[in-house]
Amino acid sequence: xxxxxxxxxxxxxxxxxxxxxxxxxxxxxxxxxxxxxxxxxxxxxxxxxxxxxxxxxxxxxxxxxxxxxxxxxxxxxxxxxxxxxxxxxxxxxxxxxxxxxxxxxxxxxxxxxxxxxxxxxxxxxxxxxxxxxxxxxxxxxxxxxxxxxxxxxxxxxxxxxxxxxxxxxxxxxxxxxxxxxxxxxxxxxxxxxxxxxxxxxxxxxxxxxxxxxxxxxxxxxxxxxxxxxxxxxxxxxxxxxxxxxxxxxxxxxxxxx
Amino acid sequence: xxxxxxxxxxxxxxxxxxxxxxxxxxxxxxxxxxxxxxxxxxxxxxxxxxxxxxxxxxxxxxxxxxxxxxxxxxxxxxxxxxxxxxxxxxxxxxxxxxxxxxxxxxxxxxxxxxxxxxxxxxxxxxxxxxxxxxxxxxxxxxxxxxxx
Numbered sequence: 001x002x003x004x005x006x007x008x009x010x011x012x013x014x015x016x017x018x019x020x021x022x023x024x025x026x027x028x029x030x031x032x033x034x035x036x037x038x039x040x041x042x043x044x045x046x047x048x049x050x051x052x053x054x055x056x057x058x059x060x061x062x063x064x065x066x067x068x069x070x071x072x073x074x075x076x077x078x079x080x081x082x083x084x085x086x087x088x089x090x091x092x093x094x095x096x097x098x099x100x101x102x103x104x105x106x107x108x109x110x111x112x113x114x115x116x117x118x119x120x121x122x123x124x125x126x127x128x129x130x131x132x133x134x135x136x137x138x139x140x141x142x143x144x145x146x147x148x149x150x151x152x153x154x155x156x157x158x159x160x161x162x163x164x165x166x167x168x169x170x171x172x173x174x175x176x177x178x179x180x181x182x183x184x185x186x187x188x189x190x191x192x193x194x195x196x197x198x199x200x201x202x203x204x205x206x207x208x209x210x211x212x213x214x215x216x217x218x219x220x221x222x223x224x225x226x227x228x229x230x231x232x233x234x235x236x237x238x239x240x241x242x243x244x245x246x247x248x249x250x251x252x253x254x255x256x257x
Numbered sequence: 258x259x260x261x262x263x264x265x266x267x268x269x270x271x272x273x274x275x276x277x278x279x280x281x282x283x284x285x286x287x288x289x290x291x292x293x294x295x296x297x298x299x300x301x302x303x304x305x306x307x308x309x310x311x312x313x314x315x316x317x318x319x320x321x322x323x324x325x326x327x328x329x330x331x332x333x334x335x336x337x338x339x340x341x342x343x344x345x346x347x348x349x350x351x352x353x354x355x356x357x358x359x360x361x362x363x364x365x366x367x368x369x370x371x372x373x374x375x376x377x378x379x380x381x382x383x384x385x386x387x388x389x390x391x392x393x394x395x396x397x398x399x400x401x402x403x404x405x
Contacts, residue, residue, distance in 0.1 A: 025367070025370075034390070041390065043369075044391055045371060045399075047399055049392075049395075
């Protein structure tokens with residue numbers, strides 16, 4: 001009887017161990033950050049592969065065919081490969097991945113990716129970055145509430161963002177430009193270390209630190225031609241947005257940027 | 258007791274010299290031995306490409322391919338990483354073998370593993386010793402393989 005019980009316990013333990021062992025293989029589609037407790041840094045394997053560890057922050061990933069695909073800016077994780085600068089949300093246009101449906105990067109402001117837009121994608125390169133100038137698929141708005149959290153994941157992170165001149169933003173850009181108080185005319189959004197810095201030439205100089213993803217949705221929204229100015233205290237944010245027949249309304253409904 | 262140990266050691270020695278000791282690029286397969294599969298990169302071509310790219314390859318030897326549903330297989334180490342190379346005659350066997358290998362990695366808890374095919378040759382590399390934490394070596398090995 002006792003032998004039988006011991007055998008049963010042994011079998012249960014074995015099954016549990018086996019299940020635990022199988023759960024240790026996590027599939028990644030391409031390159032990705034390595035969690036700090038597994039050494040940190042960046043994994044440069046561009047082919048689908050497995051690791052014994054899961055992602056440190058699922059907000060930086062999309063799942064596709066049971067594989068994690070990293071959708072964030074690789075720079076803060078020590079990535080030293082080729083990179084291309086983007087401004088605002090855009091479709092993920094990595095030739096190395098086929099999702100079967102439009103998938104969007106919801107990162108606000110200037111950021112990097114390791115991929116360059118494919119030729120047929122609707123991007124314009126201006127002011128030092130690629131801007132998405134096409135229409136957003138309805139899925140962009142449906143999924144925004146879920147995936148915009150990627151900005152929260154990056155908020156505490158310190159890294160060098162690309163320098164982008166937002167004054168030459170393409171007219172067809174549908175997204176939001178985050179700047180600083182009193183910004184008019186020539187503005188250059190840059191981020192030497194912490195966050196977007198706005199250098200104001202007119203009116204006279206100011207250097208304001210404005211984190212990308214700064215709260216928007218203040219009480220005052222003033223349309224000024226193609227420029228909408230929002231001034232929510234205590235921080236003032238200028239959002240320059242080109243009219244898109246009302247499709248951008250979701251931005252304001254969701255509040256933060 | 259000592260006799261039993263000696264017997265086991267002798268058996269291992271014989272098995273090693275007959276099986277695992279068979280080096281890559283040797284003479285044509287003898288009767289009953291697996292032969293390379295035509296129309297896809299051969300295992301020795303992959304190993305030579307890696308060597309040519311500057312990666313130290315060691316211990317590559319033919320193994321029983323039936324374990325991986327292949328026509329011909331070889332395994333060894335390259336750049337400090339375990340590598341298995343197999344040649345296949347059909348796509349279905351490659352897919353099944355890849356799943357088999359990945360399942361094994363899962364059970365084993367391999368730190369990093371990649372199984373990649375080019376034509377009907379499958380390369381499976383596993384970094385068990387965390388010798389390539391950034392995966393840069395593995396990625397170069399795969400790039401080299403894909404060019405064949």
